[in-house]
Amino acid sequence: MQPTQRTEEERKRINGKRSFGTEDKSGASNVRLTEAICGGGCYPLDELRNESPLGDEVGVGDEISTEKTIGQPELALREVKSKKFQKREGICVDDINGGKEAFPICAVNTIDDEKPPSFTYITKIMYPDWYHPVPPKGCDCVGRCSDRRCSCAFKNDGEIPYNHNGAIVEAKPLVYECAPSCRCPPSCYNRVTQNGMKIDLEIFKIESRGWGVRSLSSISSGSFICEYIGELLEDTEAEKRTGNDECLFDIGPNYNDCTKPSLGENVLYNQEDKRMPHIILFAAENIPPLQELTYHYNYAVDTVHDSDGNIKIKSCYCGSSECTGRLY
Numbered sequence: 001m002q003p004t005q006r007t008e009e010e011r012k013r014i015n016g017k018r019s020f021g022t023e024d025k026s027g028a029s030n031v032r033l034t035e036a037i038c039g040g041g042c043y044p045l046d047e048l049r050n051e052s053p054l055g056d057e058v059g060v061g062d063e064i065s066t067e068k069t070i071g072q073p074e075l076a077l078r079e080v081k082s083k084k085f086q087k088r089e090g091i092c093v094d095d096i097n098g099g100k101e102a103f104p105i106c107a108v109n110t111i112d113d114e115k116p117p118s119f120t121y122i123t124k125i126m127y128p129d130w131y132h133p134v135p136p137k138g139c140d141c142v143g144r145c146s147d148r149r150c151s152c153a154f155k156n157d158g159e160i161p162y163n164h165n166g167a168i169v170e171a172k173p174l175v176y177e178c179a180p181s182c183r184c185p186p187s188c189y190n191r192v193t194q195n196g197m198k199i200d201l202e203i204f205k206i207e208s209r210g211w212g213v214r215s216l217s218s219i220s221s222g223s224f225i226c227e228y229i230g231e232l233l234e235d236t237e238a239e240k241r242t243g244n245d246e247c248l249f250d251i252g253p254n255y256n257d258c259t260k261p262s263l264g265e266n267v268l269y270n271q272e273d274k275r276m277p278h279i280i281l282f283a284a285e286n287i288p289p290l291q292e293l294t295y296h297y298n299y300a301v302d303t304v305h306d307s308d309g310n311i312k313i314k315s316c317y318c319g320s321s322e323c324t325g326r327l328y
């Protein structure tokens, strides 16, 4: 799949290569994902498969083309990863999650002196007071869940929606993961998003779009990135709170709008009320390190109104060639 943001080509020399075994939908493990290590970054070679030289054939010392998003602030990955640099340029908050995730999420601003707005980082959806999630009846699988026997797989049209690397196999309207109430072990491959974020993310300031999210390492297509977590409010309560209370959310609401490269999926596991799914962001394509992570807000133009009923207009600066220029 091609990146949708306007990009420019950069030539990079390969310092090393590494391959991972991956599984296809049928469970066959003959597919390989190969990454080229260039400088401090890793670039998936999948896209080169149909080109000459083929992705499999390029080797250490060869040069490959990599894509760099136009307008994205420069940041050398060597600097990101190297122990020589005690403090990276532009870091204005060392950890926006205050130790609540397995690793820190820093805020980087190389444009001006602004820090991210104050908010309370939360790691679980906050449901309204009246809502009490009812745990589903879990599956009875002892050991390994499988497409044919697992009652959770049955709810997913008879298949476990993830491969053994934890990547989602295809987009679905709703994904049922095995639940904490299931008999299968916590390592079951139908439990992915409930186990928390695994990707090193940071937020960074972009001149035209404010704060955005990016990853320090490459992300392969289908991987779980993060959940979009916040406090669930009814409309009237949300209106009352506007501008008054401090916001409660995780990294998800820092995502800016663009048609790609992330995919939002509804996932259920701790309860089965389809009105209250977990909103989960997966990679819709292989994403190189430091590319902004965005998802499509899906606003229809001329459908957003202010409190007086007037149509609101907001320009979109995502830079995608498919963009109409309007966010809404």
Ligand SMILES: C[S@@+](CC[C@H](N)C(=O)[O-])C[C@H]1O[C@@H](n2cnc3c(N)ncnc32)[C@H](O)[C@@H]1O
Residues within 6 Å of the ligand: 208, 209, 210, 211, 212, 253, 254, 255, 256, 257, 258, 315, 316, 317, 318, 327
């Ligand atoms: C959910 S917030 C994303 C975080 C935001 N950039 C910030 O700094 O807080 C959504 C807001 O970000 C800005 N935004 C997101 N995507 C944009 C885009 N493609 N073009 C212009 N502004 C965008 C708009 O102001 C939008 O209302």
